[in-house]
Amino acid sequence: MPVEKTSPALMARLGGGIKHYFRRELLPLLADLRLAIALLLAIALLSIAGTVIEQGQTLAFYQANYPEDPALFGFLTWKVLLGIGLDHVYRTWWFLSLLILFGASLTACTFTRQITALRWFSRTWNFYTKPRQFTKLALSSELPGGSLSALIPLLEKRRYRIFQRDNALYAHKGLVGRIGPIVVHASMLLILLGAILGAMTGFFAQEMVPSGETFQIRNIFDAGPWAAAQIPKDWSVRVNRFWIDYTPEGGINQFYSDLSVLDQAGEEVKNKTIFVNQPLRYQNVTLYQADWSIAAVKVQLNNSPVLEFPMGQLDTGGAGRLWGTWVPTRPDLSDGISLIAKDLQGTLLVYNNDGQLVSTVRKGMSVEVNGVTLAVVDLIGSTGLQIKADPGIPLVYTGFGLLMLGVLMSYVSHAQIWALETEVGQLFVGGRTNRAQVTFERELIGILDQLAQPELATSHEDRKLSASASGSNP
Template structure:
């Protein structure tokens, strides 16, 4: 009894090749379709815009207030839609990352199936050995007296790379870098996509509002990727040495600053910087942005009493009134009487109201007022700094991708020019083509022909 080993081997080989055949025949044509790439790019751009317009990483109550069901924004955009779809955290949703992966796969497939073969084809050359072949070129000429030997130096002076196996035929090209440019562009875009995905998977976003003089560790994390590493945040802390605001002569805010120190677990300062808008503090991959400010408390005393400090809370005011903070200060030890103190900023006037809501007087920091039979002196209004804290390990990859993308765009502007020449007896046939800058190429070829022999009779087709 004999076994047909060839049939068994053929069956096994077919089984292994079947998946690849399916990918090549069914998947790759779809991935490399230009229409798919354009559609994905537009969808990604659309959701990126929505992530910019719709506030990200806010509380559910924020979206309920700003995106009610009646009336719905644009007739459909409500807080339920935003929270269900994930428009409140677009860049961290699975479907947005899936779009990025699909777009990157399309570019990668296009690179391997189209751009690399085009580059290989551009690196190969063939000679034209018959005059009729020159008639297919967009630009061709026939010279009566010029020779092939005099053409080569002219091409070399114009940085053409010359290939010549026989005495009567020649091929020259330059600008092959222009064929590499699109591949570099694709690599840059894919790196940007990889950086974005890596950042969403490994980064985190946090917010803290810290009173001036307090020390804190990053704990209020709003959003973190599944692979984010926050353990190292316990190894150090940050102290807000001082927070202050600079005002314009008209009383509006010019800039607000936070003098911040990074401390190790022993309390030793390892870094320090004064941050303001667009000038953050960076430490161990974590960036602290100056994003907001507030009033955290007030320091005061009665007559010659010790100094007291009470917290101040943000009041629920209308947008026309602006932001305000308030607290209640007891004026008797048994807390039976007291006054309300309201402040709008760190330098402005503070309002004091009695228990009936009547305005008693106004004061500024360092001033005293008589209230309920005692002298109340406001020593200081304590500001708090609002910090937006981010860690995005994908940023270096994104920046590198942008640099590669820009380099690829510049490389793509180089024209890939080709010139063929054939010597047949006393006649020289010259022709060429280029993939862009056609007018400039025609001018260059004419200059080369004129340089061959200014007295030649040239018939240009």
């Protein structure tokens, strides 16, 4: 069968139709302020949901906290929550789609309104050469006998930037007020780009590491689809020491971890002691001090070698944190004792097999129990680390900095003044501003008054200079 070929003319018409649809239909829709506000509200509501609902937890956690009967709010169960991705809101396809759509809306608004307004402004540098052009301005006046030579010093005094061509004049000040909205839009685009980059390439991990152990980041529970490149494989971390500072009342004041980053040869490349709000950063990965635990207890029975027994956290029903282990006191394991600890201060409770408290012992001390001498050599703590990599953070921080700068710039009033001196000795003056209209009107009226009565203006300036020189009030 012969193959039908598409003619170049048809392809050109199709391309022109798509271009026309994009310019006339799609671009105005994306630049619509109502769409941007709706997208922003949707993103805010979903962000609130991602803050309220615990992110990245286990299936058992969601089953326990969001049961099917009774369902939260009558519909929110663990099946619904996991089904629509509310357990990882910021990495779902629909949340990222909202961010991309909002970014497209901001981009469309920037190019169709802000950039267009800036181009229009560049065209306003064309001098007004005909008196009828001043009728378009909201504030304008005609002064018989006025001149540009009298107007220029008055504008210079008020810090206007002046451009003159023949008998026409253009002056403006506060240009940053026109650029501010563009900076705000650009900053929001940077923030969105950083958020999308972090969601796609970042990861979040947790590690519980005993003091003295070396680990590589493995326990990753939340990661973007392109996060593999961010997970370190050529370096590890050693927990040199973990300790807790306690208050005089026995409460926790602060807990610390002395960490060393090791290269593949085991050589230390960075060392830092971290604590809450003082993390360790290395190659775009940040390690935060987040939790702690008791890993093991070292004991000696009579003259035996030092033995290490792991300690596990006990279920207290929310009554507090306790760790315990069982230590045999006979070679055939027919009898033993339980050791219970609540912190790393070194005090342990000793229970027999019947669950009765028989003694207490502190680190570095010993006690007689079940016919043996039990000496507690050490309690080994574990540091709980939260590990995060988010390549989008620099973009987000830069965006927020630009956002604050753009907002401040937007508050600056941009004022423009045009003037035309005719051959018959008439001076046309007019102007406009984008904000602070009343202040601008007062300023322009003051300029016009001085132009209308130059001798009074000169006398007034002389009086001010004389008073300033004599130190008295004018």
